[in-house]
Structure formats: C-alpha cells, structure tokens
Amino acid sequence: MTPEHHARRADDTEVRATQQFREDLGSIIRARATDLTIDEREAVEALPSGAALLVVRRGPDLGARFLLDQDVTVAGRHPAVDIFLDDVTVSRKHAEFHRSGTSFSVVDLGSLNGTFCDGSRIEGEVPLVDGAEVQVGKFRFTFFASRFDLGEGA
Helix, strand or coil: CCHHHHHHHHHHHHHHHHHHHHHHHHHHHHHHHCCCCHHHHHHHHCCCCCCEEEEEEECCCCCCEEEECCCEEEEECCCCCCEECCCCCCCCCCEEEEEECCEEEEEECCCCCCEEECCEECCCEEEECCCCEEEECCEEEEEEECHHHHHHCC
16 A cells, blocks of 8 residues: 555545544534423424523523523523522622624623533633533523524524
8 A cells, every 4th residue: 555545544534533523423412402391392493583592401490491582681680680590699690691693692790609601610701502501600501592593503
C-alpha cells in the first residue's frame, strides 16, 4: 500500500467516526428531549414558532410548565414576576429569559445562588438550545424550543 492510500484510508475512517458521533449525539439529544409525559410531549409539539417551553424536571413543582412567548420573561420569587418560583433558594428577580425571533437566551440578574445552564454557572447572556437544562435555585428546567424552529438553528 502506498502512503497516499494509507492517508486516504485514515481520512475515510475519521469521516465515518465523525458521522457516527453526530448520529449518536443526535440520538442522545432526542432521547433526552423525548423523556416526557404524553401531556408534556403534546405541549412541546403544539408550540407555535417563536415560542418555547420550560418544564420543571427536578425540584419543587415537578412537571410544571412555563411558556416563553414574550421578548423578556422574568423568573423569581417576587409575586409580580412572569415565572413565580416559591422557594428561598430563588431570588426575587433571579433570571431573565430573552427571545429574539426564534432564538432564546437566559441571563442571571445578580442572584445570590446564581443561574446554571447545563451544569455551569452563567455569566452574561447564554444562548439556549433545545434540551438545555437551566437551574434557578432548586428548580431544574428543561428548555424546549418550538419544533417549527429547530430547522432554523434555534
């Protein structure tokens, strides 16, 4: 075998490995996103373009759903916020969810306990992808974008 043949063969193997990784990652994301009750799945599938859903996966109010359909949605312990989270681990105005077209992001509002996205404490504005886990105090949400918007990179 020539050195060129070995190099070509190595490139083919790398391409196949990358494709397999993409397929495996896609399966993991789909499995995580489909670990829903029938009602939750129907709610996610019914989301119009430009909307998203937060589902409480761990903590108080397990299974609660919060619709993100405004340009700014505030979550916290204050009764006047959009997403009321009644727990001492949550600041009065803890985090904001921002919508820009069909894309969403989250920003911590200087809360004492911080806001986390996929296990990392956030600083500044962090984009949200379908299936992301957002933690506010003891509440752990899974973020679901509209199924209509997934093809647009939302």
